[in-house]
Amino acid sequence: MLSIVRSSITRSLFALSLTACASAPMSPDASTDASSADTRSLDAASSDRPEPLDAATDDVDATDSALPDVRSDASRVDAMCDCFGHDGTYCAANARALATANRCTLPVSTSNANALLRCAMGRWTVATTCANGCSDGEVDGTDECSLPTCACFVRSAWCGASAARHGLGLDPPCRVPLSPAHDDDLLGCDSSGRWIVQQSCAMGCFQAPTGVADYCIDTRPTPTDPGWADCARRPQITYGVHPEASDRMRCAGITAGQISQTIGGAPASAGYHLQDGTSMGLAYCAATDLRTGGMSETQIRALLEALALNGFAAWYRKPGSDGWPSSEAPHIHAVFAGVVMKTQLRGQVRDWLLGLNGLASHTTYRFWTPSARARGIVRLLFSRNYTPP
Numbered sequence: 081m082l083s084i085v086r087s088s089i090t091r092s093l094f095a096l097s098l099t100a101c102a103s104a105p106m107s108p109d110a111s112t113d114a115s116s117a118d119t120r121s122l123d124a125a126s127s128d129r130p131e132p133l134d135a136a137t138d139d140v141d142a143t144d145s146a147l148p149d150v151r152s153d154a155s156r157v158d159a160m161c162d163c164f165g166h167d168g169t170y171c172a173a174n175a176r177a178l179a180t181a182n183r184c185t186l187p188v189s190t191s192n193a194n195a196l197l198r199c200a201m202g203r204w205t206v207a208t209t210c211a212n213g214c215s216d217g218e219v220d221g222t223d224e225c226s227l228p229t230c231a232c233f234v235r236s237a238w239c240g241a242s243a244a245r246h247g248l249g250l251d252p253p254c255r256v257p258l259s260p261a262h263d264d265d266l267l268g269c270d271s272s273g274r275w276i277v278q279q280s281c282a283m284g285c286f287q288a289p290t291g292v293a294d295y296c297i298d299t300r301p302t303p304t305d306p307g308w309a310d311c312a313r314r315p316q317i318t319y320g321v322h323p324e325a326s327d328r329m330r331c332a333g334i335t336a337g338q339i340s341q342t343i344g345g346a347p348a349s350a351g352y353h354l355q356d357g358t359s360m361g362l363a364y365c366a367a368t369d370l371r372t373g374g375m376s377e378t379q380i381r382a383l384l385e386a387l388a389l390n391g392f393a394a395w396y397r398k399p400g401s402d403g404w405p406s407s408e409a410p411h412i413h414a415v416f417a418g419v420v421m422k423t424q425l426r427g428q429v430r431d432w433l434l435g436l437n438g439l440a441s442h443t444t445y446r447f448w449t450p451s452a453r454a455r456g457i458v459r460l461l462f463s464r465n466y467t468p469p
Contacts, residue, residue: 167407168221171214239285388454393432418461
C-alpha cells in the first residue's frame with residue numbers, strides 16, 4: 081500500500097514539474113545546462129554505444145574548415161575590366177593578356193587577332209578590324225592598326241633602314257615587313273616578289289644614293305667627337321640609366337626628381353622599357369621617361385633641344401597631338417642614342433632622325449624640330465653601334 085502511495089506522489093510531482101516548465105520559459109543558460117545534464121545522463125547510461133552524432137558532426141566541420149572554400153571560388157565571377165588605367169585603343173591580344181593578368185572579364189570578343197578595341201571611361205567597343213594587323217603602342221592605350229605591307233620594290237639591294245624610309249614616303253605609306261629587325265642588313269626580293277634578307281651585315285649597312293646598290297660595310301668607323309661640352313663623371317643619377325646617359329642628363333639640366341621611368345617590365349610599357357644591357361656593372365635601359373608638370377611648351381621645346389645636344393632622341397608626348405592619344409598623360413620620352421639598345425628603340429631613333437613621331441603611325445613630328453647641330457650629334461652617337469638612316 082505504501083509503495084502505491086509513493087508511486088502516486090511521484091507521478092503527481094512529475095506532472096507538476098512539466099506544468100511549471102510549460103508556464104515559465106527557461107533562460108538560455110538554464111536550457112543549455114539542462115541539455116548538458118541530459119546529455120551527460122545519456123552518455124553515462126550508454127557508455128558502450130557508438131560515439132554521439134554531434135561528435136561526428138564536429139569532426140566533419142573541422143575537416144571542412146581545414147580545406148579551401150572551393151564553393152566561394154566556383155561561385156566567384158570576375159569583375160568587368162576597366163580601361164586598365166589608360167583610356168584609348170588596344171590590340172585584341174594585348175587586351176586579352178591584360179584581362180588575364182588583372183583577373184577581369186572583357187565585355188567584347190578578342191577572338192579576332194586583328195581587332196582594335198577602344199576603351200573610354202570603362203566602356204569597351206570594337207573600334208575597327210585592322211586589315212594589316214595591329215601594332216603595339218609605346219604604352220597601353222596607344223595601339224594602332226599596322227600600315228599595309230609594301231610590295232617588294234628592291235631591284236638590287238637596299239639596307240633595311242633605307243627601304244623602310246622609302247616605304248614611309250610612298251603614297252599611301254607602307255611598311256617593310258623585315259624592318260626594324262633587319263635595318264642594318266641588306267634586303268631584296270625573291271623570285272616570287274617576297275621580301276628576303278640577302279645578306280646579314282655584321283658591321284652595318286652602307287646606304288648609297290638612290291639608284292646605287294647599298295652594301296655591307298667591312299668595318300664600322302670610329303665616330304669623331306661630336307663637339308659637345310665635357311660632362312663631369314658623377315654617380316648614376318638613378319637606377320636604370322646608362323652611366324654616360326646619366327652624365328649627359330645632368331648636362332641637359334635633368335634632375336633625378338624629373339625621371340618617371342627607366343627600366344620597367346610593366347605591360348603598359350609594351351617592352352620599350354625592358355633592360356637593354358649593363359655598363360660598368362650597372363643595368364640600363366636606353367629609354368627614359370621624364371615628367372613635364374609645371375612646364376610651359378616653350379620650356380619643353382628648350383629641354384628637347386638640350387637633350388638632343390647631349391645625345392638624346394626625345395619627343396614630348398602631348399595628349400591629342402602627333403599621334404599621342406588625348407587620354408594619355410603628357411611626358412617626354414627620351415632615348416640615348418650612343419648605346420646598344422633593343423629593336424623598338426633603334427626604330428624610334430631612326431624615326432627621330434627622319435623627323436617622325438616614333439610611334440606605330442610613323443607620321444611627321446610637328447611639336448618641335450631639332451637644330452641641325454643637335455640632329456648631327458644624335459646621328460653620330462647612333463653610328464657607334466648602328467647605321468643611321
